[in-house]
Amino acid sequence: MLERIQEPKDLKALSIEDMEPLAEEIRRFLIEKLSVTGGHLSSNLGIVELTLALHYYFNSPDDKLIFDVGHQSYVHKILTGRKDQFDSLRKYHGMCGFIKRSESEHDVWEAGHSSTSLSAAMGMAMARDFQGRTNQVVALIGDGALTGGMAFEALNHIGHEQKKLMVILNDNEMSIAPNVGAMHNYLMKIRAGRHYKKAKEEIEALLKRIPAVGETLAKTAERFKDGMKYFLIPGALFEELGFTYFGPVDGHNISQLLDTFRQADKVNGPVFIHVLTRKGKGYTHAEADSHAWHGASAYKIESGQMIKAVGAPMYTEVFGNMLIELAAHDERIVAITPAMPGGSGLMKFAERYPKRMVDVGIAEQHAATVCAALAQEGMKPVFAVYSTFLQRAYDQVVHDICRPKLNVTFAIDRAGFVGPDGETHQGVYDIAFLRNLPNMVLMMPKDENELRRMMVTAQQYDAGPIAYRYPRVNGTGVKPEEIIEPIPIGTWETVREGERIAVLAVGPMVQLAEEAADLLRPLGISLHIVNARFIKPLDEEMLLRLAKGRYQILTLEEGARLGGFGSAVQEFYADHGLTLSIKCMGVPDYFVEHGSIKEQRQEVGLTAENVAAQVQQMLPRSKRQRA
Structure with a gap:
């Protein structure tokens, strides 16, 4: 039957009895395809019947089906004509793993961050009423996303305005209230x-x-x-907020779902439908551990064994292990995470120090201010957060942490390109939005040992907020140092001595600069490479020495070029009235879409070959010709 479904109207030609075998076909399809590409498996296996019922009852795209986050939209993609694109899921120039308006008219709202669907639904319902239309607006939100503060703001507004719309809670973790x-x-x-x-x-x-x-x-x-x-x-809370509540409803019973939609559609006002589903349904391994299978890499279907590259540990793992060591010697250390204990490498920490591990749910703003208060009362909070999610707490970072100069440590994971998650998750903006804040110290390591040293530096630092950012990649494989010393604040490291051109590189770009230097050496070009490990404060003494030595400057960063590290170097020389030739390489002014990190770096020119070419362009003409 799946071959007959090219768009939602094809679904309506089937009987309700056909839905159950179709659901099983879809599950087999997802399990087979994602075993090769990887992706968000467990959440999509759990929402098969609910998505079928939505497209069977409503008329997309006239009726607006809004998916919160979008990593539970694979079934929606299958039913809206993209089944044949699944071999390219999350690949470069392939199908996006989230909702993408440019992919289909049925994708009415884009989001890679959670808790936005209810606000979007309210806006669309208002627009409908302003324009005199009669379509239905349906927001599908998960129980995790419902913990986000923005969702509660929207519930409050929707209940007050009494617009006709539906909120469907896909509850796949726990029942809010018993049947x-x-x-x-x-x-x-x-x-x-x-x-x-x-x-x-x-x-x-x-x-x-x-x-x-x-x-x-x-x-x-x-x-x-x-x-x-x-x-x-059961839904008294939602009733008090102004909704008509239905549920709990079995999210795997299509007849019951359709009956509920019919009853709810009669209500002239906001409706809250509470649906219970099972994450990972239909695949034993995903049912047994839905968290591990939330965002899966490629895997073997029968055994459930994940296929992962073998190599040095991920920076995330290095962070988690080192934090345990630090916490053993400092009882003030408390780890705070906004619903990402696994992704942030804190599961072992939680086992070792359960009382000092706090998961606040999808509530980054709340997490930041909790950290501020902990610091004010003498604790050493470590806010473990993805770069892209830290954007959600910007006001709290400015107002509650930097302004009063509170000693909060930011462990910023997924800094730089993130690969298949793409444009909504790229961690390329935190340098630009953090370095302009008074009292902030911002670091990035070139390898695993330097991350450990930065963590010790942060643990010993007590003069205000301090952050270390690290990428979503494996480390370089350096031998772990037995004695881990702190790094003096604001000091850089000369990695290679060279002539004429100094490359100031941040984080993984240090390795890239060294690869470029190796390409240039046979041409008689000797690069001077600096590990610019402190993005703020800059190493002003070294910058002045480079100016005195009449070096040309090339900055390298896997971050937004506008307002980034290179901009900071240019500002420094401008403030000191020094005229140098400065070139900046980083992420240009557009959103880079999904693919592998290697492909994303290639797209924006962050490759050894491009760095070598840029260096040659900076050389005097006579030297360039000889090269």
Whole structure:
């Protein structure tokens, strides 16, 4: 049957009885395709029937189906004509792993960060009403995303405005409230029926007409009804926010889902549908460990064994292990993460120090201010956060941490390109948005040992906020140092002595500069390479020495060129009235899409060959010709 589905209207030609075997076909398709490409497996296996029901009942794209985050949209992509593109999933110039408006008219909202769907739904419902249209607006949000503060802001606004729209909670972790059986099912049906509100209004009007005691009886009945609601209706919280609540509904029962949609569609106002699904459904390995299979690499279908490249440990792993060592000697250290303990390398830390490991959920703003308060009270909070998610807490970093100069440590993971997750997750903006903040210290290591040294530096630092950023790649494989010394704040390291041109490189770009130097050596060109490990403060003494030595400067960073490290170097020389030839290589002014990190670097010119070519362009003409 799957071969017959090219667009949502093809689905409507099937019977409801056809849906169950179609769901199994889709699961087999996903398991087979993702075993090769990798991707978000468990969340998509859990949402098969719910997505089928949505496209069966609603009319996309006229009806707006809004997926929160988008990593649960693979089934939606299959049903909207992209089944044949799955071999290119998350590959360079291939199909995006998230919702992408340029891919399909059915992709009505783009998001790689969570908790935006409800606000988007409200905006679309408002636009619909302004324009006099009658389409339905449906927001699909997960239980994790519902912890985000933005989701609560939207719930509050939607409940107040009473716009007609649906919020579907895909609850695949835990039940918010227990199903109370027959009474619950009865209430769910009659509350959406046309006669329920009319009967309620008639009873209230009748009570109010009773002389002397009518108003009192009506108020008493209302209080009784509200009190009983907390016993009989699981979604009382959402009812109080102004929604009509349905659920919990079995998210793998298509008939029940369709019946719920029909009942909910009768409500002239906001509806909250609570759906229970099982993450990883249909694949034993994913069901057993849905977290590990959330974002899976390629794997062997039968055994469930992940296929991963063998090499040096990831920087994330180095961070997690080193934090355990530091915490053993400093009881003030507390790790804070916004719903990413696994991705941030903190699972071992959580096992060793469960009371000093705090997962606040998808709530980066809250996490940052919690860290600020911890620091104010004498603790040493370490905020482990992806670069792209730190963007969500910018006001708190500015207002609550940097302004009062509080000693919060930022462990910024996924700094630089992130590969298959693409443009919504690229960690290329944190240099630009952090280096302009007063009191901030910002570092990036060239290898694993230097990351450990930076962590010791941060642990011993007490003069304000300090951050170390590290990439989503394996380390260089250097031998671990037995004695780990801190690094003096604001000092750089000369990696290679050379002439004429000094390359100031940040993080992994140091290795890139060395590769370029090796290409240039046979041409008689000797590069001077500096490990610019402190992005802020700059090593001003070294910059002045380079100016005195009449070096031309080339900066290398895997970050936004506008406002980045290279800009800081240019500003320094301009402030000192020094005129030097300075070239900056980094990420240009556009969003780089998904692919491998190698392909992303190639796209923006961050390769050894391009660095060598840039160096040759900077040489005097006579020297360039000889080369």
